[in-house]
Amino acid sequence: MALNANRPTDQAPVSELPSYIREDRAEINAVTTGSGFTVTDLVVDGGATSLTIGHELSAVGHEIIFATCLTAAELATILGGTHGQLKTIIFGDNNIDMRDGLKADGKFYLNQLPALGLFNPMPDVDDILCLVNVGGDGAGAHGYWRELYRTISVKPI
Numbered sequence: 001m002a003l004n005a006n007r008p009t010d011q012a013p014v015s016e017l018p019s020y021i022r023e024d025r026a027e028i029n030a031v032t033t034g035s036g037f038t039v040t041d042l043v044v045d046g047g048a049t050s051l052t053i054g055h056e057l058s059a060v061g062h063e064i065i066f067a068t069c070l071t072a073a074e075l076a077t078i079l080g081g082t083h084g085q086l087k088t089i090i091f092g093d094n095n096i097d098m099r100d101g102l103k104a105d106g107k108f109y110l111n112q113l114p115a116l117g118l119f120n121p122m123p124d125v126d127d128i129l130c131l132v133n134v135g136g137d138g139a140g141a142h143g144y145w146r147e148l149y150r151t152i153s154v155k156p157i
Contacts, residue, residue: 036061044096046071050106053080059138062086069095074118077106079142081133087145088130091121098129106142109134111150119150126153 038060044051044067053059057078067089076099078087098119101107108131110119121127128151136143 037063039064040066042067044069044073044075046073046095048073049075049099050077050079051075053078053082053085053138057087059085063088065089066092067096068092071095073097074099076101076108077142078108078131078133078145079106080138081106081136081143081145082138083133083136083143085133085136086130086148087133088128091127091129092125094121096121101144103134103144103146104142106136106144108145108147110147122153127151 038058040058040063042051042056042065044056046069048069051057057063057065059080059082061084063086065087068091072095074097098108098110100110100112100114100116100119103109110117112119119129128149130148130150131145132148133143134146135141
């Protein structure tokens with residue numbers, strides 16, 4: 001098959017495109033319309049120790065969470081996760097601690113020492129923690145939430 005520098009054009013009707021291109025467009029449109037991604041503004045209840053997917057959090061593949069808390073909360077788990085789900089948490093204050101735990105039961109498995117310690121966002125807002133679920137099935141097996149990365153706000157506001 002010879003290459004044609006004039007094809008495809010941006011003027012061709014969709015019906016003239018090969019079926020694999022139409023199918024790819026349908027998949028891309030499904031992703032870009034938000035089926036696998038969402039943004040959540042979350043006010044964590046004071047004293048909370050857990051979040052639940054389907055209640056406080058969404059079941060989509062990647063969720064950006066802008067989290068604040070009016071008092072203090074020490075989160076230790078996210079329940080109901082599915083393998084490969086991503087949660088990126090952007091902290092709006094320093095009232096939420098994240099408890100490091102073991103690789104089971106929806107617990108957070110964080111990168112920084114001390115083991116089983118706390119991650120506490122700094123008083124300056126916008127610290128970020130990104131987590132991926134490993135081994136969850138969305139029902140009884142919660143897996144665990146492995147830290148992918150954290151970004152600490154070091155610039156004064």
